[in-house]
Amino acid sequence: xxxxxxxxxxxxxxxxxxxxxxxxxxxxxxxxxxxxxxxxxxxxxxxxxxxxxxxxxxxxxxxxxxxxxxxxxxxxxxxxxxxxxxxxxxxxxxxxxxxxxxxxxxxxxxxxxxxxxxxxxxxxxxxxxxxxxxxxxxxxxxxxxxxxxxxxxxxxxxxxxxxxxxxxxxxxxxxxxxxxxxxxxxxxxxxxxxxxxxxxxxxxxxxxxxxxxxxxxxxxxxxxxxxxxxxxxxxxxxxxxxxxxxxxxxxxxxxxxxxxxxxxxxxxxxxxxxxxxxxxxxxxxxxxxxxxxxxxxxxxxxxx
Numbered sequence: 254x255x256x257x258x259x260x261x262x263x264x265x266x267x268x269x270x271x272x273x274x275x276x277x278x279x280x281x282x283x284x285x286x287x288x289x290x291x292x293x294x295x296x297x298x299x300x301x302x303x304x305x306x307x308x309x310x311x312x313x314x315x316x317x318x319x320x321x322x323x324x325x326x327x328x329x330x331x332x333x334x335x336x337x338x339x340x341x342x343x344x345x346x347x348x349x350x351x352x353x354x355x356x357x358x359x360x361x362x363x364x365x366x367x368x369x370x371x372x373x374x375x376x377x378x379x380x381x382x383x384x385x386x387x388x389x390x391x392x393x394x395x396x397x398x399x400x401x402x403x404x405x406x407x408x409x410x411x412x413x414x415x416x417x418x419x420x421x422x423x424x425x426x427x428x429x430x431x432x433x434x435x436x437x438x439x440x441x442x443x444x445x446x447x448x449x450x451x452x453x454x455x456x457x458x459x460x461x462x463x464x465x466x467x468x469x470x471x472x473x474x475x476x477x478x479x480x481x482x483x484x485x486x487x488x489x490x491x492x493x494x495x496x497x498x499x500x501x502x503x504x505x506x507x508x509x510x511x512x513x514x515x516x517x518x519x520x521x522x523x524x525x526x527x528x529x530x531x532x533x534x535x536x537x538x539x540x541x542x543x544x545x546x547x548x549x550x551x552x553x554x555x556x557x
Contacts, residue, residue, distance in 0.1 A: 263324075263449045264514035266302045268442045268507040271500060274309035277316045284319055286310075299323040302445040302513055305330050305437075317341055326445040330437065340444060349534040350451035354467075354524065358456050361386075363527040367458045370526030374519070375474045390459055400477050408485040427495055428488035434499040435480035436472070440465065442507065443472040446516035471520055479506055 275286040275294075284298035298304070298319060303326045306312065312327070320327050320341065327341040357363045368389055372380035376396065380389055398414075405412030410428050417425040417433055425433065447454055447467060457466025459473075483502045492498045507513065 261300055261323075263302055263446055263517065264511075266300050266513060267297075268301075268504055268513060269303040269305060269438060270296060270301050271305045271307060272296070272310050273307035276311050276313070277306070278313040279315040279319050284316060298325050301325050302449075303328060303441045305441055307331075324449065326441070326448060328441055328444070347451040347534060349532045351453050351456075353529075353531045354452050354456050356529065357524060357527040358458055360527075363529065364458050366526045366528065367523060370523055371459055371470060371474060374523070375477075386459065393459070397477075400481075404482060404485045408489040410485055410488050427491065428485060431484035431488040431495045431499050432481065434496040435484040435503055436476065438500060438503040438507075439472045439476060439480045440468050442513060443516060444468045446513065447471065447520060450517045450520050452520065471516070471523065474519065474523075475512065479503075479510065479512065 272286050275288045277284075277286055277296075279285070280287070280293065283293075284296045285293045286296060287293050296304070304320065306327060306329045308331065317327065329338045329340070331338065357367055365386055368386050369380040372389055372393065375393070381392065384392070401415065402412060404410075405428070411426075412428065413426070415429065415432070417429045444454055444465065452467065454465050454468050455463070457463070457470050460466040460469040463469070480499075480503050483506060484499060487495060487498045487502060490498070
């Protein structure tokens with residue numbers, strides 16, 4: 254009888270791995286990528302937060318089963334990892350967490366409190382008073398456009414606005430390609446953290462109506478302090494493979510800044526701005542997929 258798996262908490266994992274052109278499988282108990290010549294590359298699935306599967310990959314049932322068991326998010330993405338098609342939730346969504354998130358999102362007053370907290374965390378100052386969610390969205394958009402302009406000037410990059418076609422990555426100019434690659438990295442690990450905490454990616458507050466609305470809400474708080482400057486810096490170097498250069502730089506940044514360790518506390522801080530008591534998990538609730546002995550105190554919190 255095999256001993257039970259002991260998955261690593263999200264905060265202790267490396268951020269992400271991109272895989273392409275091979276069969277992802279479990280062979281002799283190991284999670285591997287097998288290329289067309291039969292060469293096996295071992296993937297430390299239990300110590301990765303998110304695995305990005307690019308075109309040219311095929312995944313076995315056994316691989317998905319193992320990834321789910323150890324709480325690793327699998328994301329199927331397009332060329333250069335910039336267009337997510339689907340993801341395999343690694344278990345952990347909890348009714349108490351989802352009901353808490355939904356209550357905050359459905360109540361206009363509570364939602365505004367959460368959005369104001371996001372604004373404060375993103376820009377380092379309180380949101381203007383007596384503004385609606387739509388008005389704050391407009392203010393945020395204007396500041397974001399200004400930030401892009403300032404970064405372009407700082408790194409000496411020609412900037413004509415955020416223009417890209419998610420269906421055709423090659424159509425974008427170099428800087429837009431870099432931005433798309435950088436944000437996809439951040440969105441990937443943010444989705445892993447949101448799912449690990451037991452929440453729903455689609456139930457957003459500032460962003461709405463998209464499958465990853467809450468992912469955008471949380472990731473955008475960090476975006477301009479982390480991956481967007483990297484995108485402009487790489488674009489200024491005119492690399493031949495901008496997506497690869499951006500990924501490597503983002504991976505190094507996520508490690509040095511301990512982004513995975515900070516994401517779940519950030520999610521909890523944002524939602525706590527609604528100032529309501531999270532519901533208690535049902536007595537018969539399924540235990541979290543990744544137990545955290547010294548967690549933040551609530552049974553629905555999967556990992557930190």
